[in-house]
Amino acid sequence: MQEDRRLAVLRAIVEDYVSTREPVGSKALVERHRLGVSPATVRNDMAALEEEGLIAQPHTSAGRIPTDKGYRFFVDRLTQIKPMSAAERRAISTFLEGAHDLDDVIQRTVRVLAQLTQQIAIVQYPSLARSTVRHIELVSLSPSRLLIVLILSTGRVEQRMIELPADLDTGSLSSLRSRILHAAVGESITDAANALGALTEQTDHVNRTHVAVIATALVEAMSNERQTERVVVGGTANLARFGDGFDQSIKPMLEALEEHVVLLRLLGEATSSDSLTVRIGAEGPYQELSSTSVIATGYGPGDDAVGSLGIVGPTRMDYPGSMAAVRAVARYVSTILDQA
Amino acid sequence: MQEDRRLAVLRAIVEDYVSTREPVGSKALVERHRLGVSPATVRNDMAALEEEGLIAQPHTSAGRIPTDKGYRFFVDRLTQIKPMSAAERRAISTFLEGAHDLDDVIQRTVRVLAQLTQQIAIVQYPSLARSTVRHIELVSLSPSRLLIVLILSTGRVEQRMIELPADLDTGSLSSLRSRILHAAVGESITDAANALGALTEQTDHVNRTHVAVIATALVEAMSNERQTERVVVGGTANLARFGDGFDQSIKPMLEALEEHVVLLRLLGEATSSDSLTVRIGAEGPYQELSSTSVIATGYGPGDDAVGSLGIVGPTRMDYPGSMAAVRAVARYVSTILDQA
DNA sequence: CATTGGCACTCTGACCGACGGAGTGCCAGA
């Protein structure tokens, strides 16, 4: 009984504080939410909640604000992700459908996510780990210079320009090209890397160095290091909206956004599709970002995540709405990538 | 005589204000700069400068700060671009040399520019206008789906996935491929677009629609619209450093940085290499950015600019240093692109 | 005629104390 009401009070505090940005007092609470009790009763409940560490008061005789622990409780126990409206779903899908290529998909994803949540959106490029080699093209720029283009099943194109140790005539190049294609096309990138290694071994002495150089470049291009390092950030302008006491944390925030490695760590743990990771305040590894929360999830065809995406905002954020948006966008991106 | 001193006073005011961020008074001025005169004299000069609209005082009996006009005068007449130190030059070149491909060059450029100037750096992708077609590859993904890869002399790779109106067997594809290559490779993108149009005309009825679809996709990929739309921004964290009265303009600034179209307009007028465009405060087209200045220049091999780069910062910025950095980076990027 | 010292004036920013308001904690009563 009382326990139920206490949780209702906690929920009400979180909701009010999120929308008003001001500590919420007992009187305002009973007015805005139809709890059937008096302010005094609420005050007792508040005292109990504070005892448990779920809320706190910034100063004696100010209203209460949720603590990180309070938000955590709210997210875990007091809320369901609210479904997106039909209009929102339509907006997401039409906006994402219009994309030309992978770059464009990512760009648009970041935009729509930032737009929906009014927070900062982060999208990681899909990892190549599970992708296969669609095509390899060797383009002779000059007798000793070669442009290597690697096309993967995700639609990602990698290119490398290399210097050959010696000139290579077009005949050799074309036979070399078909051998490489034969070895690598259709294979996963790990298998392709192995096949290219084997191919180097099998090659006669004359062309060995050429093949070795090319294979090295290809393998390097395939290694997903550079790839998964890439993240795109959007909605930075929303930082300004965070406003108020957030001024101090705007600097570390901006710095973090520049450091893609940091962003990757923030997204990092969200590896599986269809489950949201919510990190609240100081739960994260960066104390500079202790007043921010992260909502992230994996995306990718099926249940395998090939990348992560999410948002970053102040701990005082609309969790149900943001979680819904992140999940919805992740799903749409997954289906889009599946089609491509 | 007096005129010379007045300009010296203006210069001193600009320099002091830039470094201290505070209105500078007559007394402080004679102490920090060895002008051989008394504060009273300087006050007279200040009154004259204010008369001319070059400086202003925020409030009666505060020090003076330069107006936009004052900065303009300073930039045009009172300063030379100071050369970069050897260490700085080395830092730029080694950092940029390490780039793998075009994307990487741009990324690194933005970083080094932001680092050197401690401002926000903007780099536009090179325009395709002057580039030529190096190679075109048609990759059959399924009988009716084709991946088109366009490789340009700038090292830029564009890709498009298209649906064919009907299936296409590998024989036709390969002949089609060689005809397209023959028509387009080595041509400038405008010529290539024309050649592809002509090719469509010459094609027999059976394959006409295929060629038309492919040509359309290629031409669309060549059109430099999407390409030159792309800009990369870095050093956003420096926004926080601007600090102080800049708080109000941080929001429009962040918004502008999200809107790449706006950034392009900011860079836009800097079309020729080897000449710096400096836009100070309200001189720009955006009144929201009236307290910021832009320093931009074109870059590209020879004297032809294939793209622009520059920085954005508060009007109160170190113009000589920033101008030197922008110019130096543009030159290095040009040479790098020339090599590639 | 340019320069200088002196002087009165103005404005800002910091500091201080008072005060109203919002909110709490606690207690006694229903």
Added chain:
DNA sequence: TCTGGCACTCCGTCGGTCAGAGTGCCAATG
């Protein structure tokens, strides 16, 4: 177990004062 009442605390604001910095102007000087 809930509620009304009451005393208390603390914040934010407002008005006033004050020192400091800087100016403008004027008369004197080389």
